[in-house]
Amino acid sequence: MDERVPRDFETLRTTILERRHSLPKRIAQIAAYALDNPDDIAFGTAASIAASAGVQPSTLIRFAQQLGFDGFTSLQLVFRERLRERNSSYDERLAALRAKAEEGAGHRAIFDGFVAAASTSLNDISGRLNEEHFEDAIALLAKAETIYVLAKRRSYPVASYIAYALGKLKIRNQLIESAAGLNAEMIGFASPRDAVIAISFSPYAPAAIEEARVISEQGVPIVAITDSSFSPLAQFAKVWFEVAEADFAGFRSLSATMALAMALTVAVGEKRRDTGRKRKA
Amino acid sequence: MDERVPRDFETLRTTILERRHSLPKRIAQIAAYALDNPDDIAFGTAASIAASAGVQPSTLIRFAQQLGFDGFTSLQLVFRERLRERNSSYDERLAALRAKAEEGAGHRAIFDGFVAAASTSLNDISGRLNEEHFEDAIALLAKAETIYVLAKRRSYPVASYIAYALGKLKIRNQLIESAAGLNAEMIGFASPRDAVIAISFSPYAPAAIEEARVISEQGVPIVAITDSSFSPLAQFAKVWFEVAEADFAGFRSLSATMALAMALTVAVGEKRRDTGRKRKA
DNA sequence: TATGGATTGGAATTATTATTTCATATTGCC
DNA sequence: GGCAATATGAAATAATAATTCCAATCCATA
Numbered sequence: 001m002d003e004r005v006p007r008d009f010e011t012l013r014t015t016i017l018e019r020r021h022s023l024p025k026r027i028a029q030i031a032a033y034a035l036d037n038p039d040d041i042a043f044g045t046a047a048s049i050a051a052s053a054g055v056q057p058s059t060l061i062r063f064a065q066q067l068g069f070d071g072f073t074s075l076q077l078v079f080r081e082r083l084r085e086r087n088s089s090y091d092e093r094l095a096a097l098r099a100k101a102e103e104g105a106g107h108r109a110i111f112d113g114f115v116a117a118a119s120t121s122l123n124d125i126s127g128r129l130n131e132e133h134f135e136d137a138i139a140l141l142a143k144a145e146t147i148y149v150l151a152k153r154r155s156y157p158v159a160s161y162i163a164y165a166l167g168k169l170k171i172r173n174q175l176i177e178s179a180a181g182l183n184a185e186m187i188g189f190a191s192p193r194d195a196v197i198a199i200s201f202s203p204y205a206p207a208a209i210e211e212a213r214v215i216s217e218q219g220v221p222i223v224a225i226t227d228s229s230f231s232p233l234a235q236f237a238k239v240w241f242e243v244a245e246a247d248f249a250g251f252r253s254l255s256a257t258m259a260l261a262m263a264l265t266v267a268v269g270e271k272r273r274d275t276g277r278k279r280k281a
Numbered sequence: 282m283d284e285r286v287p288r289d290f291e292t293l294r295t296t297i298l299e300r301r302h303s304l305p306k307r308i309a310q311i312a313a314y315a316l317d318n319p320d321d322i323a324f325g326t327a328a329s330i331a332a333s334a335g336v337q338p339s340t341l342i343r344f345a346q347q348l349g350f351d352g353f354t355s356l357q358l359v360f361r362e363r364l365r366e367r368n369s370s371y372d373e374r375l376a377a378l379r380a381k382a383e384e385g386a387g388h389r390a391i392f393d394g395f396v397a398a399a400s401t402s403l404n405d406i407s408g409r410l411n412e413e414h415f416e417d418a419i420a421l422l423a424k425a426e427t428i429y430v431l432a433k434r435r436s437y438p439v440a441s442y443i444a445y446a447l448g449k450l451k452i453r454n455q456l457i458e459s460a461a462g463l464n465a466e467m468i469g470f471a472s473p474r475d476a477v478i479a480i481s482f483s484p485y486a487p488a489a490i491e492e493a494r495v496i497s498e499q500g501v502p503i504v505a506i507t508d509s510s511f512s513p514l515a516q517f518a519k520v521w522f523e524v525a526e527a528d529f530a531g532f533r534s535l536s537a538t539m540a541l542a543m544a545l546t547v548a549v550g551e552k553r554r555d556t557g558r559k560r561k562a
Numbered sequence: 563t564a565t566g567g568a569t570t571g572g573a574a575t576t577a578t579t580a581t582t583t584c585a586t587a588t589t590g591c592c
Numbered sequence: 593g594g595c596a597a598t599a600t601g602a603a604a605t606a607a608t609a610a611t612t613c614c615a616a617t618c619c620a621t622a
Contacts, residue, residue: 010408024569043361046610056571061611072610073578080324082408083364107419108412110551111544115407118540119400126396131389138388154445157438157539164435165532249547251446255536258438259399263392266530270391305599306588327580337601342581353580 005068009038009082015067023066026055030063034079042079046072110249117246121256124244129260137223137239137264142271144195147173148187148220150212151198152205158225158254159199162261169269176211187211192219197264199225199257200233201245212236223264225257286349290319290363296348304347307336311344315360323360327353379529391530398529402537405525410541418504418520418545423552425476428454429468429501431493432479433486439506439535440480443542450550457492468492473500478545480506480538481514482526493517504545506538 006012016031023031033053034041040049050057057072064075141147147166151159159175166173176186190196196215200208209232216222216236224237227244234240241260245252287293297312304312314334315322321330331338338353345356379394422428428447432440440456447454457467471477477496481489490513497503497517505518508525515521524541526533 010410010412013409014411026570039365043365045608047608057610058572058612059570062569084320084324107415107544107548107551108410110548111410111415111541112407114540114544114547115403115537118536119403122396122400122403122536126393129389129392134388134392154442156445157442160441161435161438161535164437168531248543250449251543251547254442254539255399255403256396258535258539259395260392262529262532263388263395266395266532267388267391270388307600326578328578338580339582339602340600343599 005074006078009078012067012078019066026059027063027066029053030055030060034063038079038082041076042083113248114251114253117248118253118255120246121244121253122259124246125256125260128242128244130241133239133241134264134267137241138267138271140221140238141195141197141223141264141268142275144193144221145172146190146194147171147268148176148190148194148196148215149173150176150196150208150215151200152208154252154254155199155201155205155208155225155257158257158261159197161258162197162265165262165265166269169265171265171269171272187215187218190215190218190220192221194220196220196222197225197261198222198233198237199261200231201227201252202231204232209233225260286355287359290359290366293348293359300347307340308344308347310334311336311341315344319360319363322357323364394529395532395534398527398534399536401527402525402534403540405527406537406541409523409525411522414520414522415545415548418522419548419552421502421504421519422476422478422545422549423556425474425502426453427471427475428452428549429457429471429475429477429496430454431457431477431489431496432481433489435533435535436480436482436486436489436506436538439538439542440478442539443478443546446543446546447550450546452550452553468496468499471496471499471501473502475501477501477503478506478542479503479514479518480542481512482508482533483512485513490514506541 006015013035016035020028020031030050030053033049037052040052044052046057046060050060053060061072064070064072067075069075149159149162149166156177163173163175174186174189196212198208198212200212204226212222212224212233213236221238222233222236224231224233224240225243226233226240228234228242231240243256243260245254245256247253287296294316297316301309301312311331311334314330318333321333325333327338327341331341334341342353345351345353348356350356430440430443430447437458440458444454444456455467455470477493479489479493481493485507493503493505493514494517502519503514503517505512505514505521506524507514507521509515509523512521522541524537526535526537528534
């Protein structure tokens with residue numbers, strides 16, 4: 001057997017794609033089928049797979065051999081391994097990956113770690129979202145004239161995506177960033193007819209907290225996304241969400257926060273359209 | 282065959298747990314093994330499973346028959362089906378949620394949709410990452426004097442998080458944003474000893490592409506994160522990654538891109554530390 | 563358009579794997 | 593403790609599936 005037989009699915013995939021154009025017709029046919037229906041390869045028999053792909057079983061074996069396997073069976077193992085991997089629980093994987101990365105197990109482990117952290121966070125939030133708070137927040141933001149988006153440091157990427165999405169949905173908004181140093185003035189314009197989305201996680205950026213305080217004292221309602229009920233942000237907020245993001249290598253995932261933020265934004269956009277229609281009708 | 286043969290895994294599981302205490306010793310042994318190692322049942326042969334569980338193959342068949350199956354093969358089908366379901370579930374769920382949201386099924390559906398989109402994207406990228414490219418990118422970025430981070434519009438949140446993380450890791454970096462209009466000057470400073478992380482997805486922001494072109498012509502190596510091999514960004518890049526983000530309600534998830542970006546950043550940080558240590562030693 | 567090499571189809575063969583069978587052991591019950 | 597019913601182990605057998613082989617076909621090239 002060739003020394004460089006693809007042992008994991010991704011390598012196999014790449015190899016197939018590379019050689020795609022130099023493969024004979026029938027072999028190419030089964031190659032395409034394999035990448036499109038990996039599950040069938042994992043579970044089927046040579047005969048059943050060949051039939052589904054419209055080739056002879058022998059072609060399937062030739063395909064495997066071209067890739068360096070010694071037969072269909074060893075090729076199939078790669079497809080089976082892929083399913084196994086995919087299904088192992090994320091929490092377990094995350095723990096294992098942290099340990100692995102700790103002992104310096106290469107860069108792949110770092111990547112896997114971030115993916116696992118993000119998945120864990122998403123998993124977590126999907127069960128935790130308080131639907132009532134969610135509706136309240138949407139209602140509150142939907143009737144705002146201008147939505148102010150307030151976040152610093154680690155949370156800033158989320159804020160910038162919210163601002164981008166609000167812009168696309170033609171909802172007036174103002175991102176409060178620190179760069180220009182004009183925050184105080186910007187905040188000064190906010191009125192009780194507006195609303196704020198504020199995002200901050202421990203360790204809370206003092207500037208974000210301070211600005212949230214000022215703006216709430218002006219009577220502007222705040223929707224907060226933060227990480228615990230003890231968050232200083234929670235006390236200024238009309239509605240707040242607790243989002244627990246898993247971290248890896250010292251950096252927290254943003255995926256759950258992002259998902260919540262986008263859902264809020266789009267829901268607000270939808271609610272406004274509905275309200276608009278009703279008014280006209 | 283019994284009329285009430287468990288056809289799905291959950292029913293099977295329940296059935297086994299119910300009868301657990303009335304089963305003969307060896308059969309109970311294999312029952313426990315089956316629930317603990319469902320993946321092994323799905324993929325193994327009767328002989329290999331029996332060996333792992335410490336029983337005879339015939340016992341395994343008797344176990345299947347006790348449950349009403351006519352043999353091990355039909356029992357195994359249930360375990361295989363379970364793996365299939367699990368894997369397809371995300372894509373299917375996403376499609377279902379999209380349909381639901383279309384017909385105005387409330388705000389919770391929007392939230393679920395974004396979570397599903399993010400999960401799908403993560404699932405997808407975790408199998409797809411080309412490890413070689415990943416290592417190349419890390420090597421390239423680790424030896425850069427300054428890392429320039431280039432992204433507009435939708436990709437900008439990712440860039441800002443990269444910049445934040447690089448800063449925390451004390452790696453010199455420069456975010457190229459459009460706001461101040463000084464991009465041309467900023468780009469002018471970049472030299473072949475630096476490197477760029479460029480992120481852009483279809484529809485590619487013309488400014489991002491143009492800036493990538495200019496900077497690559499200056500001989501600065503580019504690591505690109507984009508969405509297909511046809512991306513205009515790919516042609517300027519030394520290394521590029523294809524990230525397929527699922528979208529929901531017109532907004533693409535960023536979670537896969539974020540995970541990749543963070544992994545790159547942290548890996549670069551680690552590589553620099555290692556190199557530093559070696560130099561001193 | 564003839565020729566050699568590559569590719570393919572299909573049946574024959576071999577291998578692997580599930581199932582059955584039967585002898586032996588164990589358990590519960592009188 | 594003895595007997596019947598049940599459970600188990602191990603090997604034989606049957607079924608299924610992978611692989612090989614060879615003839616037929618296709619395709620490029622002279």
